[in-house]
Amino acid sequence: MTRRQRTLLLAFVALIVVAVLAFWLLRKPAEPAPPAGATPAGAKGAPPARPALTVSVARPEQSELNVTLAANGNVAAWQEAIVGSESNGLRLAEVRVNVGDVVKKGQVLAVFSPETVNADVAQARASLAEAKATAADAAGNAARARTLAQTGALSQQQINQYQTTEQTAKARVEAAEAVLAAQQVRGRNTRVLAPDDGVISARTATVGSVVAAGTELFKLIRQGRLEWRAEVTSAELGRIAVGTPATVQSASGAQVQGTVRSIAPTVDPQTRNALVYVDIPNVLQNTGIKAGMFANGEFQLGRSNALTVPQAAIVPRDGFNHLLLLQPDNRVSQLKVETGRRVGERVEILTKLPADAQVVVQGAGFLNDGDLVRVNSVSPGAGKP
Template sequence: MSLQRSNSRQRIVIAIVVVLVLAAAAFFLLRKPDTKADAGPAPAKAGAPAAGTQQRPTLTVTVAAPEEAELTIQLPANGNIAAWQEASVGSEASGLRLADVRVNVGDRVKKGQVLATFAPESVNADVAQAKAALVEAQATAADAAGTAKRARTLDATGALSQQQINQYVTAEQTAKARVEAAKAALAAQQVRMGNTRVLAPDDGVISARSATVGSVVQAGTELFRLIRQGRLEWRAEVIASELGRIAIGTPAVVTGASGAQARGTVRSVAPTVDPQTRNALIYVDLPSLQGADATPASLKPGMFASGVFELGKSRAVTVPQQSIVPRDGFNNVMVLQPDQRVRQTKIEIGRRVGDRVEVTTPLPADAKVVVQGAGFLNDGDLVRVVDAPGAGAAPAAPAATAPPAKSN
């Protein structure tokens, strides 16, 4: 029994020793070396240029100097397009049936062209009756004139009293008056006959039609509306403070919702200002709807349109539109520095012409702004400048030649 106990104690001691040996071995194997004692010089930080080496540029770019140009001074405005004059074509005949309608909305018509006709049967009958009444009146007048002539010849003989002679003369004059009345009645019926044809009062374009075949209309009823001479106008609204800059004859460019443009000139300036909006109307004549310089078909009366008045020209400094970088709600350009780094400069822009934009913020006289690749740069980046495409060098793609250095 004592021997078994002794063997058990030995096994426990051996197990404890083995565990201690394994723990010591693991400690020495996993222990980190002392960097202070063994390490050499500290390695360079990631992204920092090594001693004796040159930092690589962030991007390959093209630059351009600001240029002076003569730009048009423009005053923007908004307004509606309307017909220059719109004529109302109606019926002058009363109680007649509309027999034929010959035009429709959008048709171009000439002055005097027949637009519609009324049934002429009843008017023809009235004309015939008036002609018969005229013939009757003329016959009566001829008889009365003969009687009055004979009575005058008997005046010296005393065969007839003066009262009878006066009666015959009066009858003659009354008969003549009835002839004139019959002629007037015939002329009125002939006018009614002419009114059975509705004619265009001027050259133009039919803008509305209410005429319906078979309807019986009264005098004054509107049948058509006509844009006279096909002319349109732009009624632009301009604030009162800008009225002094616009004169009659000032050119303007009008742009519709579809992008179609038309050039016109100021015809008149309203003599009053709206007391509610404090705006005044400027009437701009646009080309007619016909001809080589016609107003585009997409510009129609009633349409809202924007436009600009061309007030003259002035000198301005411009840069390529590609060089402008919008950031944080501001416009910026990247100005190249002598050390080949760029400086982000906030600017104010003005007019645009083609692919160039006016810069109203003063720039240095010898400034050069980054054009190709400007949107990929940050303030202080180092760049490599190449010639712009077409200037004698192959175009360079705006791709980074080296990844930008990361800041720690």
């Protein structure tokens, strides 16, 4: 091999080495130089991780909450009186009340035309006067006959006839008085009166109509009282007693306070529910509660102690409720809990919590299990309900 060939071969080898070296340098990224005073990662004294969020925490509280029993049922009139006509074949001349009017016992609701009855009363009075005149004449004849009985001027048979005529006349007077009294009752029945205090709930009376005796003219909610007929299961029935307070709420959101008046003595064999009757007084003041409505409500059974947390601390996830508990290292742990009663901004926790538990309140919904947090404030929680 000549000198020139060896030179070319060495130059070609050197070119290949330079190309390989350049490729290796370009492929490996250069690591930035750490700043002055910084400690390499993984070395002792590394800076702590940054908190994910600044939160506030609170401690669970022991609160006294109401013990309630929820139920559903219909609202109905306590008693609904049907006011009908006692007169037969008379024309209705005047109707003085309408649906919703408040009436007092004995108040005139409607008036029938009295002309026919007045004529019958007058005729009965005339018949009574005639009977009394006849009775007076018969009594005089019988008295004279008894005077002559000792003289023998009249036979005993004639005397007995006079006495019988006297008694018959007296009986006719009594019959005429009874007829007059009946006609006078008919006259009083031309005025339809309220049987009790209450509120008119229905009216079928129409001026000018001729109605038969017993025809319904009005319906009256007696004393303006409604009742909630709550359906309670047989298993819960023993927790309710007469006098238990209850809160009734209609579909419109109107609420009214009532009291248990009575409990049905039997249970429906189909539904296994019993009716509990709750008095709702002052129907006019409770404008949001009407007869015929469907309503739900709660029976107030007393009070009991409960462990509660602020409602903002409850985090619903995956169909369950969770609390985020603050750990000593300022990380949070997620705990699935069972909730109970809710009063205001407090929620009862049925799951047992650690004695020194602190729950995240503000910002709980943005955290996950194991997140590091910065605690802004620790509060005892919202005030007791």
